[in-house]
Amino acid sequence: MIKKKYALTAIALACAGMLGSAHAEDGKLRIGLIATYTGPYADYGRQFDAGIALYLKEHGGKIDGKEVEIIRKDTAGPAPDVAKRLAQELVVRDKVSFITGLDFSPNAYAVAAVSTQSKTPTIIMNAASSGITKSSPYIARLSFTVQQVSAPMAAWMLKQGIKNVYTVVADYASGVDAEKAFSKEFTKGGGTIVHSVRTPMSTPDFSAYVQHIKDTKPEAVFFFFPSGVMPQTFLKAWKERGLDKTGIKLFATGEATDDSFLEATGDVALGLITSHHYSYAHPSAKNKKFIQDFADQFGTNLRPNYFSVTAYDGMTAIAEALEKTKGNLQGDKIMAALKGMQIESPRGPIEIDPVTRDIVQTVYIRKTERVDGKLVNVEFDKFDKVKDPAKEGS
Structure with missing residues (x-):
């Protein structure tokens, strides 16, 4: 119990000094990505990486005019304690401006306390348990709920x-x-x-x-x-x-x-x-371009799925939020910018519900x-x- 309280206090102290600075000292926009990269669910992390890489290639590796640095953390599957520790590291040591990824729901629930304490905007790219967005006011979901x-x-x-x-x-x-x-x-x-x-x-x-x-x-x-x-x-x-x-x-x-x-x-x-909510065979022009660009960048052995599409959309949401805030990374301003956001995704039109911060989609x-x-x-x-x-x- 003492260790838990100390960890959260450390986050609060670290964030008190970093939240007003907007960007990292080197001018990069740091985004923490918590996902599965090893074990039977390693494909999850690989799909996240692909969708993010595709977005960054389309935009010259930048968001809000800043070079984007993705800091990856591996949970090796559903591991709430590990996910929470990694989120703490991302906030305190790596000084990320966003946390994202989060493939398994137990991991997302575990990260919620860190997101709240540090006021770090957290974009869910897969975890689909309904209650996740209720667990922190600094969580928005771009994926789906089961x-x-x-x-x-x-x-x-x-x-x-x-x-x-x-x-x-x-x-x-x-x-x-x-x-x-x-x-x-x-x-x-x-x-x-x-x-x-x-x-x-x-x-x-x-x-x-x-x-x-x-x-x-x-x-x-x-x-x-x-x-x-x-x-x-x-x-x-x-x-x-x-x-x-x-x-x-x-x-x-x-x-x-x-x-x-x-x-x-x-x-x-x-x-x-x-x-x-997504199929590789979805017939829209946006999806056909997404699939072609995906194949051009990664070949045909890796087929894009709903993980990669949400990762791509998640990066779009971060960019559009920063455009609305004119580059201000303060957590409350970012969350306000995300509420009600509408995006034309490869899966079709999507929206972030302004009340629940959850996805609305076909x-x-x-x-x-x-x-x-x-x-x-x-x-x-x-x-x-x-x-x-x-x-x-x-």
Whole structure:
């Protein structure tokens, strides 16, 4: 307890001297990036880096006329204590003007206290648990919330006449959010949740869960897992246990068919219907340019996904905020500039809600198909201007 109080006091003392100085002494704009660079979720950090690099290349490496320095910190996955310590280092030692990245929700929650104490604007580039923006007045989210993409899927399934569903989610903040949002919307519309399961993040084998689904015989299954290994493993177990032949319909959020992992997931993803805020196959001119520029800079082995798009948008938001404040980096002024901001993103039009500091955007219903030899998420329906359902009425 004493150590925690000392750390926060150190931040307050350090920031008392730095916040009025606006820029680092060498004139650089320092941005701290907390993300996963090692372990099974290392692709998250790589996608953040790519989106940021693409933005900086387009703008000569500068924001507000200042050279941008990205200071990267690796949490190696969900590690709240590590994330908090790294945020403290970024503020006190590295003297960053912004904190960003934050792929996992537990890490974002842990950083919130540091953001508040130091009044450091923090731009969430992925962490999707609904309550994150409530945890600090110095946090704004440019990514999405799990509830924001889960509730529309429930509404869409009801429109298709589906009446009973079995839910499977990963047992952490975002998984719980997905389960609650989906179940609330589905039951509100007259549907029934026949069974709900929360699986450990370390689950290596889904065969027992899939067998229980088979025995329960629901009309459909809705699932949520973080992008990467878990969706692939679940889909393979689904096919191995023959559930693709039982008539039980399968639905998920877009993490299940994350563009970065889709080719590795393979044909077990074909036909899966998902709800999400970005697809590599999004047909807008802005996205086509983004994809082409991405390929020109990084080649075709790395496909941009929703992490890289949000990183690109996050940098856009920082630049536009500084343009509004005329270069003033004071935390309250930056947060005021972010509220209500509208951006034309590769994913479509987005806005930062002026009350909740959360993202407002289109949620797309997609189907995984092969197009020109590539597995892609083809959008065929949408919900416009979706807010986080947990904050409706705010």
